[in-house]
Amino acid sequence: MKEGLSEEELDARHADKMRKKKAARDKIMATKTIEKGLLIVNTGKGKGKSTAGFGMIFRALGHGFPVAVVQFVKGRIETGERMALERFDDLVTVKRMGEGFTWETQDRQRDIQAARAAWDAAKEMIASSEYRVVLLDELNIVLRYDYLPIEEVVDFLVNERPEDVHVVVTGRNAKDELIEAADLVTEMTMIKHPFRAGVKPQAGVEF
Structure with missing residues (x-):
């Protein structure tokens, strides 16, 4: 028992500590008054970037x-997220615009055309203000390969995105310009992954 205190004394000390913490937290929260659409970036080598994006959806x-x-890249893969979203078809619009990872298509011009078509569709949906949240899944991948000009993408997301629309961008290797423009950036860090131990991607975990 800590410092020879009784359970009742420990409970009282804990309650007092939590009261002070709540008071401090309430004071901080009272200063947070801005409500606006956020530009959110999930990047890094760890698993969970798209998963977190779909979680927000x-x-x-x-x-x-x-x-x-x-979906800028994973368009050919039938994912659990997409199948689940089909149950909310009155609220969800999903556009699978990708044709697979770049090492699968092996055709740079085809990849560029697919990226442009996906970006044009994304801009139209964001600008329409019909959607509260728009997920641009794996946009960072096409930006990494320079299939779209980063300046164009950042300019639109910063200057033409409606004020109340949240946009979530996922994918490894987010460009510095996008990170700088974003309101919220999370880097997923890989500590351990079953793929390295010979475990293949599995339904319900990877897709």
């Missing part, structure tokens, strides 16, 4: 908000 659906998803 499902969270928005829980509030009854209309949402949209543009």
Whole structure:
């Protein structure tokens, strides 16, 4: 028992500590008054970038908000997220614009055309203000390969995105310009991954 205190004394000390913490937290929260659409970037080598993005999509659906998803790369893969979203077809628009990873297509011009078509669709949906959250899944991949000009993408997301629309961008190797422009950036760090131990991607975990 800590410092010879009784359970009752420990409980009282804990309650006092939590009261002070709540008071401090409430004071901080009272200063947070801005409400606006956020530009959110999930990047890094660790697993979970798209998963976190889709988590925000499902969270928005829980509030009854209309949402949209543009998949820049994984278009050919039938994912669990897409199948689940089909149950909310009155609130969700999903555009699978990718044709697979670049090492699968092995055709740079085809990849550039696919990226442009996906970006044009994304811009239209974001600018429409019809959606509260728009997920641009794996946009960072096409930006990494310079299939789209980073300046164009950042300019649109900063200057032409409606004020109340949240945009989530996923994928490894986010460009510095996008990170600088974003409101929220999370880097997923890989500590351990079953793929390195010979475990193949599995339904319900990887897709």
